[in-house]
Amino acid sequence: MISTSDFGSTPSGENVKLFTLSNKNGVQAKITNYGGILTSFIAPMEGVDREMVLGFDTLQEYTSKNYLDNYPYFGALIGRFGNRIDHGKVTINGKELQLSCNHSPHHLHGGNIGFDRKVWKAKVVNDSELHLSYLSVDGEENFPGNVNTTVIYSLSDENELQIKYEATTDKTTPINLTQHSYFNLSDSCSNILDHELQIDANYLLETNDFLIPSGKLLNVENTCFDFRTKKTINQDIEDIENYDDCFAFGETTKTPRKVAELISPDKKVSMEVITTFPGLQVYTGKYISAGEKRRFEAFAGVALEAQGYPDAPNHPSFKHGWLEPGEIYKQQTNYKLIF
Template identity: 70%
Template sequence: MIDVIDFGLTRDGENVQLYTLRNKNGLTAKITNYGGILTSFTLPLPNEEREIVLGFDSLEEYTNEEYLKNYPYFGALIGRFGNRINKGLVTLDEKEIQLPCNHGIHHLHGGNIGFDRKVWKAEIGNNTDLKLTYLSPDGEENFPGNLNTEVIYKLTDDNELQIHYKAVTDKTTPVNLTQHAYFNLSDNFESILDHQLQIDTEFILETDDLLIPSGKIYNIKNTLFDFRAKKQIDRDIEDIENYDDCFAFGKSTETPRKVAELSDKNGEVTMEVATTFPGLQVYTGKYIEAGKFGSFSGVALEAQGYPDAPNHANFQQGWLQPGEVYQHQTNYKLIF
């Protein structure tokens, strides 16, 4: 079941809606067609309706200058290319393409105005699926090709929020789509450091201090980055300071496989993450500073292709060719 209400006007006067998805068990997910943002995800517990994502109640809170100044991309769809591209440079047919460098000297999350700040066309299918579409024109943020993008949100009666991605292009172009929700499964938004996290891999991408991959896959077995056995996030945080790493699972898969599990301190609520993507960017939110939300108030679990993939042939997934279909799926399943 999906309800829709007006959510406000953009500065350009475009009308934006908020869509509420519900399942038979009382879960609700609220999504706006501005940036495809997941603004709210609540589940019914015996004594409360618990909110588990960081978000706001109005469009203005997502568009004001103060929020954008230290922009955390709360709950947004990210594209045309999520994560980082080294110095914003990619090479196609022996020619360099300079993408915007909006994060110091590097490109981040699609550039100055990425998919997270676009108004998507929304359609409701079978009163259960919210389909968002966006045509990114040739040359937008200096990316080549017209990219037709489709994202479908679906909330199932198995308490699973599914996100289905699809894209096609008429010119070869870098593509890496993801969803940038921050989760906090506790009964407050003070900190996720007491959450328990498990990640089903012993590999991450080796990166420099600015989180640009070297191209090497680093074995983290028995290191501070090893989450194969579930552990409290803050166990090694004094030494790590903040996790912001792409955990690597190898090749993409045709159907989603479980890659991670997050639980609140008491194990009252657990969320399983399953995806077809080869990577999971885990960001523990040290630098969050947005309204009522502060440092470590949420953890982002962003299933995606590898960052800077267009510059590393061994990473795959960096380029989309005409005639190919980019297709991925990520599921967030709640157990409570």
């Protein structure tokens, strides 16, 4: 079932809605068409609704200056290109193109105003599917081509929040769509350091101090990045202070496969990450500082962003990161609660 309510107006006066997806088990996912943000993902546990994501109850909190000054992208859809592009530069047909650089000196998450801050057209298709669509016009954030994007949110009776991405373009353009929720499965306001995490990845992208890939893959064996066997997030975090890394699974797949699992400290709930994407950006949230009514600080949540590799257009060996006219970009990520 999907219910609809008002969620306020943007500073420019656009009306925004909030859509509540519910299944037969009492699980709910709340999504607004401002930025496609997942504001809430709750499960009824022992008579109490347990919140699984970081988010706010009002649109004003998402659009406030204080929030945007240290912007963590809570729960938002990210595009046209998620993660980083080295100095915002890509080459198309031998011509260098300069994208906006909003994370000095690089391009991050679509630029100054990406998909995360757009009001998407919303359509409730049936009892379980919410369709969000957005036209990114040629030249937006200096990206080439008109890109039509549709994201379908659905909630199954198996407690699986499914996110399906589709996009087309009329000019060759970089693309990397993702969803930027931060998860915290605990029954309190504690941080995520005591959560257990398991990731089915043998390799990690090598990056520099600005998190720009070198093009090389590093074997995780005998490193603090080895999550092939589940362990608490804090087990090895002192060695690096914070995880903000892209784990590599290889090629994009046609059907989603399980790539990771997050487990609450009390072991009463876990969440599987199931995706077609070739990578998973794991950010443990050291620099979170957001919210007024609901205040979130360092390590309040962990972002598990299934996506293509950062800076992929500048690395032919990554074999993705572009969308051509006549192609249909298709990806899917599912977040499945088990309790």
